[in-house]
Amino acid sequence: AIQMTQSPSSLSASVGDRVTISCRASQDIRDDLAWFQQKPGKAPKLLIYAASSLQSGVPSRFSGSGSGTDFTLTITGLQPEDFATYHCLQDYDYPWTFGQGTQVEIQ
Amino acid sequence: EVQLVQSGAEMKKPGESLRISCKGSGYSFTNYWIIWVRQMPGKGLEWLGRIDPSDSFANYSPSFRGHVTISSDKSIDTAFLQWSSLKASDTAMYYCARYDIGKAGLFDFWGQGTLVTVSS
Numbered sequence: 060a061i062q063m064t065q066s067p068s069s070l071s072a073s074v075g076d077r078v079t080i081s082c083r084a085s086q087d088i089r090d091d092l093a094w095f096q097q098k099p100g101k102a103p104k105l106l107i108y109a110a111s112s113l114q115s116g117v118p119s120r121f122s123g124s125g126s127g128t129d130f131t132l133t134i135t136g137l138q139p140e141d142f143a144t145y146h147c148l149q150d151y152d153y154p155w156t157f158g159q160g161t162q163v164e165i166q
Numbered sequence: 167e168v169q170l171v172q173s174g175a176e177m178k179k180p181g182e183s184l185r186i187s188c189k190g191s192g193y194s195f196t197n198y199w200i201i202w203v204r205q206m207p208g209k210g211l212e213w214l215g216r217i218d219p220s221d222s223f224a225n226y227s228p229s230f231r232g233h234v235t236i237s238s239d240k241s242i243d244t245a246f247l248q249w250s251s252l253k254a255s256d257t258a259m260y261y262c263a264r265y266d267i268g269k270a271g272l273f274d275f276w277g278q279g280t281l282v283t284v285s286s
Contacts, residue, residue: 060228093271095211102261102279103203103211108271115274146211150271154227155201160210 061085061149065158071166078134080161082125082147090126091151097160098143106145107132137163168192170200170262172277178252178284185248186280188262195243196220199265201273202236202247206258216265217245252284 062085072078082092090110095103105114107123110130120135134141142165147158173187188200202214215226219238226236238245245262259279266272 091270093273095273097211102276103263103273104276105273108269108273110271112271114272148211148213148271148273150265153225154229155213155216157211157213 060154061088061152061156063147063149063156063158065147065161067161068159069162069164071164072137073166074137074139076137076166078137078141078163080132080145080147080163082130082132082158084128084130084149084151087127088149088151091149092123092125092130093148093150094121094123094132095146095148096141096143097146103146134163139165168264168275170264170275170277172260172262172280175281176283178282179286180252180254180284182252182284183248183250184252184282185246186260186282188245188247188277190243190245190264193264196240197267199267200236200238200245201263201265202234202245203261203263204230204258205261205279214247214260218267219243219245252282254284254286256282257284258282 064083092110094107097103111123122133145161169191196219201216204212214230217224217236224236235248262277263273264275
């Protein structure tokens with residue numbers, strides 16, 4: 060199975076900061092990667108699909124980049140509502156696999 | 167309006183069977199796959215498998231194959247996740263989500279989750 064290594068596992072940031080979260084695949088997955096935001100007690104919400112495509116309705120401060128094995132989610136200008144846990148998921152090959160998650164906390 | 171509505175919370179004993187459901191509405195159910203995801207308390211997300219409701223073909227994660235069964239009934243626009251013999255370690259929140267076959271990675275709508283608690 061393809062392993063997805065997400066880093067960091069948690070980070071502290073302030074409103075207005077630029078935040079980057081990394082996801083590394085154990086093998087080439089082209090651009091078959093999605094990013095999700097999850098708040099406590101809620102279902103995940105799709106932010107980015109196909110590595111860099113912004114899901115409809117998602118603020119433009121969220122962006123995704125990368126292909127192959129290295130991917131990045133960037134939040135430019137962190138807002139109070141962005142404090143949450145972020146997950147990556149590869150759907151290149153079965154079994155589809157998630158990263159371990161990154162918790163973004165208020166500094 | 168597209169919706170995925172999951173069945174309610176369940177409390178079961180080890181060894182019991184269970185089937186939870188995910189009903190789609192507001193779209194053509196057979197045009198999108200359904201995936202199932204597990205989240206154990208305080209942990210990350212795990213992909214259990216996916217099903218194509220048009221032909222009920224399913225893929226499973228090796229970690230879950232043989233322990234869960236994913237099925238669907240297109241006549242009632244509903245997908246199912248079932249266990250024949252629950253374990254305490256099955257205690258978790260389970261989510262279903264829609265997957266757009268035409269746009270890889272587009273998991274655009276999610277159910278609200280079904281909490282399964284297994285305890286003696």
